[in-house]
Amino acid sequence: MDIKQQVIAVMTEVKKAVVGKDTVLLKVLIAVLGGGHVLLEDIPGVGKTTMALAFSRALGLEYRRVQFTPDVMPSDLTGFSMYNKETGRMEYQPGAVLCNLLLADELNRATSRTQSALLEAMEEGQVTVDGVIHPVPRPFLVIATQNPAGASGTQLLPDSQMDRFMLRLSIGYPKPEDEIELLRRKAGGRMAEEVRQVMSSTDLELLREEAARVYISDEVLEYIVRLVGATRNRRDVAQGASPRAALALAAVSRAPARGPGRQTGTPADVQRLFCDVIAHRLLLPPQSDADKNKLALEIMQSVQAPRLR
Secondary structure, eight states, X not given: OOHHHHHHHHHHHHTTTSXXXXXXXXXXXXXXXXXXXXXXXXXXXXXXXXXXXXXXXXXXXXXXXXXXXXXXXXXXXXXXXXXXXXXXXXXXXXXXXXXXXXXXXXXXXXXXXXXXTTHHHHHHSEEEETTEEEEOOSXXXXXXXXXSSOOTTOOOOOHHHHTTOSEEEOOOOOOHHHHHHHHHHHHTSOGGGGOOOOOOHHHHHHHHHHHHTOBOOHHHHHHHHHXXXXXXXXXXXXXXXXXXXXXXXXXXXXXTTXXXXXXXXXXXXXXXXXXXXXXXXXXXXXXXXXXXXXXXXXXXXXXXXXXXX
C-alpha cells in the first residue's frame, strides 16, 4: 500500500467516529506525519477525545488518556522509582507518557509544575526520573485540550509549553446535517469502536521518515524564514515566533498527507497551515485584545510568496 492509499485508509476509518470535520482531521494527520503535537482549544463535548481515540485505533498506537485536575502530580506523567525489598533496588514504575498517543485532557487545569513535566517528553522524546533517562515509545504524540473560556481551577498554558505544539486547532460545533448524522450513528453504539486498524506504529514511523525526506527548495525555505521573521518586527506583537515555528512550518509542508505522492513542498502548503502553526506562538502586548488568528493571517498576507519554476 503506497502513501496515498495509507492516508486515505486512515482518514476513512477516523471519519467513522468523527462526523463532518474532515479539514481538522487532515490537519491532525499532517501533524502526526510531521512528528508534531496538537493542541485542541475548544469547549467540552465536541469530539476531542473521540478523535484522539479514533486516530490511535486506526494507526495502531498505544493510547492513554489523562484527565488533568489540580491534584495530578508530575510523577503521574513521568513515572517514579519504588523500592523493591526483594531485590533491594529502586525500580522504575512507568508513568502515563510511556505510550504512543497521550490525550492530555484539559491540560490547563493542571498546575504549572505538572504541565512542565510534559516538556521533556514532547521535545526530547524521553523522561528523566531520579537522574535516569527513560525514552518514550516511538512514535510519540501528544494531543492536548484546553478550554478557551476561563473557569475555576484553570490557567492558560505558559508560552514555553504552547511553543511545543506544532498546531493549535479548534473542532467547533457541527453543522446541523452533521449533527443529525452524529445522532444516527451514536444510536448504533460507540462510534470509536467501529474504527479498524489500518496501519501499525512501525508503518507510521516509516511514513514519518519518508515525509522528512520530501524536498523543499531554497526559495520555499527562504519564504518560511521571511514569514516567521515578519512576526518579530511588528509593534502589535510583543514577541514573535521562535525558530521552532519555522521548523514546524517546514515539517507540515513536507508531510505528504495534503498531496499524497508529491515530491516537494510548495508555498501553498506553507500558507494552508501558517495560521495554525503561528497564531498560538504570538505573544501580544498586555493591553491588546487582538485576534491572534486574524493577526497571523495579516502577517502572512504581508509577505510575498515566491513563484516556483
